[in-house]
Amino acid sequence: MMVDLRINGTVRSAELEPRKTLLDALREDFLLNGTHAGCEHGVCGACTVLLDGEPVRSCLLFAVQADGYEITTIEGLAPAPGELSVIQDAFCETHGLQCGYCTPGMILAAHALLQQTVTPTREEIVEAISANICRCTGYGQIVEAVQFAADRLRIANTPRALLSPGGSK
Amino acid sequence: MKPAPFDYVRPDSLAEACKLLAGDDDARVIAGGQTLVPMLAMRLARPARLVDILRLPELAGIRKDSDSVVVGATTRQAQAERDPVIRASVPMLARVLPWVGHPPTRNRGTIGGSIANADPSAEIPLVAVTLGAEIVLATTAGPAAMPADEFFVGPMVTSINQGECVSAIRFPVWTHQRIGVGFFEVSARKSDFAFVAAAAQVALDEEERCLDVALGLGGVGDRPLRLDVSSLVGTRLDAKSAAQAVHAASVDLDAASDLHASASYRRRVATTLCLRALEQARADAAVRPALGAR
Amino acid sequence: MSADPASFRFVSTNRRVREDRRFVAGHGLFVADVALEGMLHVAVLPSQHPAARIVSIDASAALAMPGVHYVLTGDELAAATDPLMNGLDTPRVKRHPLAVGQTRYAGEWVAAVVADSRALAEDAAEKIDVSYQPLPFVLNAEEALKPDSPPVHPEHGSNVLLDRTFVWGEVDKHFAECPRHLSFRVTWGRSSTVPIETFGVAASWDPWREMLDVWASIQMPKYPDQIARALRIPANGVRVHQDVDVGGSYGVKRGIKQTVLVAHLARRLGRPVRLIEDRLDNMAGGDAHGPDRIFDVEVAFDDDGIVKSMKMKALDNAGAYAGRAPFQLGKPIGAIVGPYRIESVQYRAQSVTTNKAVQEAVRGFGQAPTNYAIETAIDKVAAATGLPRIEVRRRNFIRSEQFPYLIPSGSTYDSGDYHTVVDKVLAHIDLDAMEKERDRLRATGLLAGIGVAACLEPSGANSAFEPLLNEKNTTTTWMDSCRIVVDGLGCVTVTIHNTSSGQGHETLVSTVVGEVLQVDPDLIRVVRPDSLACLPSNSPVGSRMAIMLGGAAFHAAQKLKAKLTRIGAHQFGLGEDKVVYASGGVADPAGNRQLGWAELVNIAHRHYHLLPEGMEPGLETTHVMQVPTGGTLPKDGRVQMYPCHSFEFHVVLMAIDPVIGKPEIRRYVIGHDCGTVITPHIVRGMTLGGIAHGLGAALLEEFVYNDEGQLITQSFMDYLLPSAHEVPAVEIVHHCTPSPFTVFGQKGSGESGYLGAPAAISGAINDCVAPLGISFNKLPIRIAAIGDAIAKAQQPNQGQAT
């Protein structure tokens, strides 16, 4: 069937079999390879995308079901080619990754959290990334990345007058 | 791991959905898809047609009646988790929702989907059985309803017929002033299905005597179970009475054994979690004001 | 040769990892991202039977389906290719990518379908009609040892792949001398590294150039050679594209069988073909399980807790085929006494075939299970002597002044200061406070305990276990290499000759080359040419890359620096030892004359007339590095295994609700000494990731077969990887004892954390339940098993638990 999807702000259309997951459609039909397949049965989170800003598994959603939502993939986060978002940059700063396979999903999960709050507790960060399995890092530097990004976003959004000398911590 | 081919239809009305389902033995409902799609991907389920009910307006929304809260089947679990009506009036549901899968699956997974999937260790069916909820069905002949404990038949088996779909769940609302809930589960990882889960809800009077109590167990048998602990009404839910009631209610509990937990583990832990859930519920109720609105 | 640590500009500084940028943007290049024109897709058909004769395969219905191009069976493939390489000398244990005549484990690939899409290939695979005649099978290693057990490979004569006993030192004498002995059994359950990316490979064959191009998610030594050999084509007709990013491996991504299968299909069909394993393919038939091992250990010690001798028998369940897996019994020989002064060892290594999936290399290559057995022994010695577990370790540790230290099995440990690391960790945690906290937890009704583990990470892999276990194999080098080119505009490009699976090799070599040349590492480009343009290399296994690739990069950069220095000195009319190289330029010591980088480059590239006589123009250097200390064949069952030995010391505070049985880590501290750290971010990540992986092996992960021989944990719903909820925040205490054998004093860290975490976690659980008189001696230790054992122990007439 013909499917029109709104992906990273652009409407894209393709003729798809109903059985094709959003994950496969993103990768094969829209050539957005940043969304990864890890298990294809909803456990690992490598395929995470945002649907109207909320993280979901793109392997558990058929592309034909995904019309009418704003779909955000990792490719939609960088502000410009070669430029990183605050969260992406924070992952680089703390080395919140190794092989990079879980990373797009992890960053989208973190992005969704930090859209809700820039003062997350460690528990909130853990909960927000708990659906994304990383086999490389043991999560330590990922949690640090999210904390670091939150700090920077908080500072960025705080009027200068309210920032105590030496930062906002 | 690709599903076998199927047709996909998205009817405009519930009546049309029922008609599509009734006319086709190989048709299945899809809503959030969080449990169905893995089955499809592994080809453990292979319907010829999926009828997508997710966007049907008749199935959406959370409504409060005089003595119940009606949760539309396609209410997403994450939405229910945040909903003020559910928090206030079906606190047990609000309490367990953070334990259902994890945030991304709750963003898509629906309340009705979890009910229809009938996993014996799932939290939402446990709440439905424990509180004595009613499962509202849409059928070609119009709406029908049945009590949750009749709805669940066995692991992943319900009394739903082809041509019907879960349209809402009617959770009874306790009107007492002082209500508390308790919930515990044991699973290998937080987001995994429970080996054992216990949920309790109690109502206390001003003197902290039990006015009403509901206790349920998940993960132990082939479906969620409500335990009869009505003997606790009138007690102060002291440890001794609770232990007696729970033991009496669970003497001939049938428990399943699998890779993750033995039957004896499940039985033993069931008793303990029941007692802990009751105590947590009691303590939760006891901190509520005895008089006046909550 | 070692640079002075105090003068490091880039080494050991907190620099970003350059690979990260592409990954955070979703712009890695993983094998599933490689789309070739006209590419076809493969799905495999697994056997349902643990052992069965293949009576017939009827693929006609599958072939009749639209979009289906081919169905390949084992017979056709076996006729066209040679069997896959075995590590041991077991020529009758033949292994092919698809089962030939018989299936030997449930999940083994029986046929492969090629179609326009993976979905169509799966549709068609369901339509292949295979008629099987079930055969008797054996799953348990001890059963498989018995002469009357069903032979997995009847032609081989028995299920025994390896049964070697080594005696190093005067074991009998030491046992006779020691007043105390104890013996026990521990079992390491079958788990693996389970990367989030499965294995995948794409291949295309160009008949006009006679060239096989391969893109694969690979971490395999001698990968192109093995493919060429199996396909019976010249090795220079195999071009492996090493710029493919690998989505995690930690040992297992070896992929020869998948590659031979796909390459054959690409040649047969004249179209590019790819196989991306799905999770079920990967878990059941991807041949990527890890050690599955029973240890019987006996130690001889005295009342002071000094362990003098050890007898260890390790029986490993290799699964249905041999591969390289049995070598995982050989590598631990290089650290068979752990960090301890055990004077003599008897080691019996047994590997048997069974009707389970095939093993592959797993992080540590057998070292983590061995460490678990050794550490359990030390805990038991402590219990037997009534001494504290940390004290027993201290008493047995090799002392810092004893290095280099020769262990009985023939390896010399490079350096270490175990006592200091332990002291630092204990100071960091405040052991008294931790014990008080444990007692407080106990007072609340919980079971609480502390686990400790001290162990080594042998690093800088050679393959000395190959000749040790297989006399026909006389390999004594496992080189790695690096090339540096400075172009005519002065830009530096470094080539490395391996794939990477998250280890940050580009960062490693740019840091090292930048350090030596004193130029900004961020300006250095690092590339991975295809295998035909590569220098001789082995893959990033055995914690070797900091040592071997870092070493090769160092030496290549030294050569380049020497060349620049010569060019500069020549311009000044001075000897090379009379000028100074600094920040890319050369100056005479008086500072009167200097030539900058650009000028030196200009001379090298354009001014032949200014070059010293006989010097080649241009700026290019290479270095092929031999593993330090390696290079000799085994003698009398002894060999120098890996050159470097990192040390780790774990302390875990654990609490267990006695009814529920769920082990909860309350605090996790690791002391870590891997010598000079080149990139702190990377080493830290490896250690944290290794601990999480070890936690999985200790508590959650196992490939379980039921009595019918079916794998019942083949999806992520049953094979449980730790999530962020399960992995505690880990505190790392650093120490640095430089290795005398490496260029900066660095040692390996790719397996750190994993090597001791299972032992420490198991020790902590056993400390929790020790007051009940029970212990657990099999990993993983499941929640319900703990709960059941505690319940049983608390009943009157309790017995020993599992």
Ligand code: FES
């Ligand atoms: S690929 Fe979707 S959750 Fe694993």
Ligand code: FES
């Ligand atoms: S970075 Fe490799 S799986 Fe997370």
